[in-house]
Every structure is written in structure tokens, then in C-alpha cells.
Amino acid sequence: MSTFGKLFRVTTYGESHCPSVGAIIDGCPPGLVLEAKDIQVQLNRRRPGQSNLTTPRNEKDAVILQSGTERGVTLGTPIGLLVKNEDQRPHDYTETDLFPRPSHADYTYLAKYGIKASSGGGRSSARETIGRVAAGAIAEKYLKQAFGVEIVAFVSSVGKIQLPMSKTAAPGEEDHDDDEALTPEFRELLNTVTREQVDADSIRCPHPETAERMIQRILRAKEANDSIGGTVTCVIRKVPAGLGEPVFDKFEATLAHAMLSIPATKAFEIGSGFKGTEIPGSKHNDPFVRRADGSLGTSTNWSGGVQGGITNAEDIYFRVAFKSPATISQAQGTVKYDGSAGELAARGRHDPCVVPRAVPIVEAMAAIVVLDQLLQQNARKTAASLLPPVTTLPPTMVLPPQ
Template sequence: MSTFGKLFRVTTYGESHCASVGAIIDGCPPGLELSPADIQVQLSRRRPGQSNLTTPRDEKDLVHLQSGTERGVTLGTPIGLLVKNEDQRPHDYSETDLYPRPSHADYTYLEKYGIKASSGGGRSSARETIGRVAAGAIAEKYLKLAYGIEIVAFVSSVGKIQIPSTVASPDDVDNDDAQDALSEEFRKLLGTVTRQEVDKYPTRCPHSETSERMTKRIIRAKEAQDSIGGTVTCVIRHVPSGLGEPVFDKFEATLGHAMLSIPATKGFEIGSGFKGTEVPGSKHNDPFVRRADGSLGTTTNWSGGIQGGITNGEDIYFRVGFKSPATISQAQQTVQYDGTPGELAARGRHDPCVVPRAVPIVEAMAAIVVMDQLLIQNSRKTAASLLPPITTLPPSMVRTKSSHAA
């Protein structure tokens, strides 16, 4: 469906070439100072036409707040916002009246609904993510002001070109002297990278040598009228412990749901991810340590900030895989809807690689997940705080109300 979240609920609307796209955000706390500028900064990072690495479609993606605020302050009521589609070219998609584009959603939408949008992929288009990014920007502002939470995503690979992140494993597959799942250099990057550093590069890869190679790879795909995929890595810092709703809405499960709902995603891994399967438990476990403020932390963070589906206060980091864009201008042998063989050469303006523009979308969905989980946990804490203190259980079984991290 088109709604995500339980207490912080985001409903998006719109198709690629309709009059506007946008969202309704329900559950934003009242009293938050909010202006269009707070939202526009992320929409501008997502918009098309940013560089020669993206689609040339010229959309300014200016946001218009419709409800939920007065004199620049949220009222606690639903926030409505819209962004007008100004540079539509539905005539670029006349071929899709006859052909379902290979690996696109034309065929599956028609199979599901018995009707489909005539141009641009309709609801399956990445234009739909505008509402997500706007909602995420609102969530981010609250999270930053209330908890100091920081969310930074960056491009970690394009095709086979990857930012240095791992240490080579021993050639002997029976050798348990495995190296760390992630290199010390990459872990340091996760702890310090900023959006300003990420945005210095058109690829949004904050590693100059790798970014240059990625640029050449994307341009090569563009010149060949082809496309290429990649991955986005994201880190969430200063998240309180205790977030997540076992067993079906564990934090990483909800995060995975959010990420895999983004168009063109094909994979999700958190913490050490699949690389962690190569490391023995004796080397992969995260031992606990007492911090200077008296709280517990871990000496390592292969868990990616989540244990048992609940945040433990360490940084949360994960990676999302995006496939090569399905719409390319190369002629492809395929069939029409009636099964007649033919050749399709799609027109229109398309990204040769989506990952640079996917960065703010990943950040937005991460913010929405954290915001929703925080509101859920805080409602539980508030309800529990109205009860008398527990005196019948040993201290090891009970967390005092004043010491709840979230």
C-alpha cells in the first residue's frame, strides 16, 4: 500500500507524469519549527538534472506546504505537502502502449490492476520518492533537535568499483584467522563522514580516487545508452537504545522493509552483513564495556547497533543494493503485449545510474523508521511511568524508569 509507519505515518501519492506528487504525514509532534526550506534541502539533493551523471529531466521539485503548520510551527495535525511535475513528456513513452519494457513494472502493474499508467512507469517511477524524502526531512529535523541523531548515506559502489571497505580474507578457507569484516579505515569513515563531504563529489562517494573511477564508469554506461547499478551505505548515529518491536517489527526488519520498498532495490545487509558469515563467533561477537557516563557500550560493532532486533546505542550502519536502471535507450529484442516479437528502443530521459540520487532517499526512509520506532517506544515508556515502582524483582531484571535511554 502507499502508507508506511504506525505512529509516524507517511502516505505518498502521485505518478511520474501527473500534475503533482507529494505526501500526507500524520503523527508529527506539535511545536516543531518547520519551513519549506527545511524540506527543500533534501529534495534538491534528490532532484533530477544535478549533473551529467543523472537524467536531464529538469524539475526544480519545489515543495509547497498545504497543512499542519501555522506561522512556521507544526500543529500536530496531518502535514500535507505537494511538488508539481513541471517537465513531463508523456509522448516519450508511446512505445509502452505496445511493449512492456524489459525488467520494468509496465507488465506487472497491468497484471495486478488490469490498468496501468500510460507513461513514465506511473506509480513505480522514482518520482514517487519525493513524498518520502519530504517526510524524511521533517522526521530528521525532529530527531536532530530532540536526540542529536545524525543520518548520513553515501555511494559505496558503482558496478564493480567499490570504496575500500574490507580486508582480504585468507586464501585458506579452513583458516579461522579471518580478518575483520570491515577495515579500520572504513569503520572510521562510518563514524566521521558528513553530508558536506559526500556532496563534494557528483557520485556522492566520499573517497576521491574511487569517486573518479565511478564517474568514468557511469559516463561509459551513458555513452553506450546503457545503465549500471551500485550500492548505498548509510550510518545512523546517536540512536537511543531500546528501539525496535520484536518479533516481527525488529528494528532491522523494519529498516529492511523501508529500504527494499525504494524503487530499484535488490539487496539489504546490516552491520557486518554477509561478510560476517565468514567470521567465527569468537571474533564476531561484540563484548560489552562500561562507558564514562555509566551506560553500557560495545568494544566492537559488528552487530551494526542492533541486537535481538533492538537498538543497543551504537551506530547503526547498513548497505542497500540498487540494480542497473531498467529503462535504457539501447534497442532490445522483446515482445509486444500480444506476444508479437519486436524491437524496443525506449525514448525519454533516464538515469544511467540511480545511486547518486538514491542517497537522500535512503536517508529519508532511515529517518522515518527511527522516528516511528522512537514514538512507539516513548509511548510505552510513558504508559509504564504511570505505574508504581517494581520492588518484587531483582535489579538485574528491571530497568529503573529514570534510566531508560530512549
């Protein structure tokens, strides 16, 4: 379906080459100061044509607020957002009338609906993510003002080039237990990285030496009329404890749902992720400590801020993998819809690597998840607060004042 969320609900609409794309946001709290420029900042980070690493499609992606605000303040009613498609080239896709493009959604959309958009991937196009980014910008502004939440994503790998995140065991060292899932340097980056550091380079990798190697890798793919994939890492700071709806809507389950709904995603991991499977429990567990303010915390954070599907107030960090873009200008052997053999060389404009533009999309979906889960938890807490205090339970069953 095209709607995500329960209390903060985001519905996106539009295809790659229709007149406009956008979103309806239902459940935004009233009283939030909101103008188009608050949303445009993130749309500018997502839009095409930012550098020679992205598609040359020339779109301004200027957002128009259609409803839900008055005099720059949200009313609590549905917010309508519209962005016009201005640089369509449907004629670049005439071959898709005959061929299902390799690794695209042409065939699967046709199999599902019995009809498909004739150009640009239609609803499966990354143009759909404009509505997500716009909605996420609204969610993020509320989270920042109400809770101080910070969300920063960055490119952590392109092809085989990646930030120094973890150590790989050498032959004969497989049973050594001294290694950690993530290097101290990478953990420090998660603690301190800012959007200003991320945006200092067109690749959106905050490690200058690695960033330059990533750029050269993408340019080599582009020169060869090919593409390359990569990963985006995201950290969410200052999220309160208690978010997540067990058992099927655990925080990380909802987060994974959000991330894997982004076009071109192929994998998701949170906290120490797959690397955590290589570390014994004695070194991977997160011992509890008492903070200076009296609250409980953990001395390590291999869990990535989530335990039992519920946030524990530590930083949440995760990584999302994006495949190499399917649209390439090389001729590829394939078959037509009638099954006869043929050769297809795409003419459409495309990104040689999507991860630089995926950064604000990942941030947006993270913000939507956090706000939706916060609204659900706050509704529960408010409902409970209206009841008289419970005095019949032992102290171990009740959270002490913090």
C-alpha cells in the same frame, strides 16, 4: 499500500507524469519549527538534472506546504506536501502501449490492477520518492533537535568499483580467522563521515580516488546507452537503546522493509552483513563494556547497532543495493503484449546510475523508521511511568538508573 509507519505515518501519492506528487504526514509532533526550506534542502539533493551523471529531466521539485503548520510551527495535525510535475514528456512512452519494457513494472502493474499508467512507469517511477524525501526531512529535523540523531548516507560502490570495505580471502586462506568483516579504514569512515564530505563530489562518494573511478564508470555506461548499478551505505548515530518492536517489527526488519520499498533496490544488509558470515563467532561477537558515563556499550559493533531486533545505542549502519536502471536507449529484443516478437529502444530520459540521487532517499526512509520507532517506544515508557514503582522483582530484572 502507499502508507508507511504506525505513529509517524507517511502516505505518498502521484505518478511520474500526473500534475503533482507529494505526501500526507500524520503523527508529526506539534511545536516543531518547520518551513518549506527545511524540506527543500533534501529535495534539491534528490532532484534530477544535478549533473551529467543523472537524467536531464528538468524539474525544480519546489515543495509547497499545504497544511499542518501555522506561522512556521507544526500543529500536530496532518501535514500536506505538494510538488508539481513540470517537465513531463508522455510522448516519449508511446511504445509502452505495445511493449512491456524489460525489467520494468509495466507488465506486473497491468497484471495486478488490470490497468496501468500510460507513461513514465506511473506509480513505480522514482518520482514517487519525492514524498518520502519530504517526509524524511521533517522526521530528521525532529530527531536532530530532540535526540541529536545524525544520518549520513553515501555511495559505496558503482558496478565493480567499491570503497575498500573488506578483505577477500586469497586461495588457500579460507580458514584464516584473523580477518575482520570490515576494514579499520571503513569503520573510521562510518564514525566520521559528514554530509559535507559526501556532497563534495557529484557521485556522493566521500573517497576522492574511488569517486573519480565511479564517475568514469557511469560515464562509460552513459556513452554506451547503457546503465550500471551500485550500493548506498548509511550510518545513523546517537539513536537511543530500546527501539524495535519484536518479533515481527524488529528494528532491522522495519529498516529493511523501508529500504527495499525504494524503487530499484535488490538487497539489504546491516552491520557486518554477508561478510559477517565469514567470521567465527569468537571474533564476531560484540563484548559489552561500561562507558565513561556509566552506560553499557560494546567494544566492537559488528551487529550494526541492533541486537535481538532492538537498538543498543551504538551506531546503526547498513547497505542497500540498487540495480542497473532498466530504461536504456539500446534496442532490446522483447515481445508485445499480444506475444508477438518485437524490438524496443526506449526514448525516455533516465539516469545511467541511480545511486547518487538515491542517497537522500535512503536517509529519508531511515529517518522515518527511527522516528516511528521512537514514538512507539516513548509511548510505552510514558505509559509505564504512570504506574507505581515495582518493588517485588529482583534487581537483575530491572534496568538500573543510567
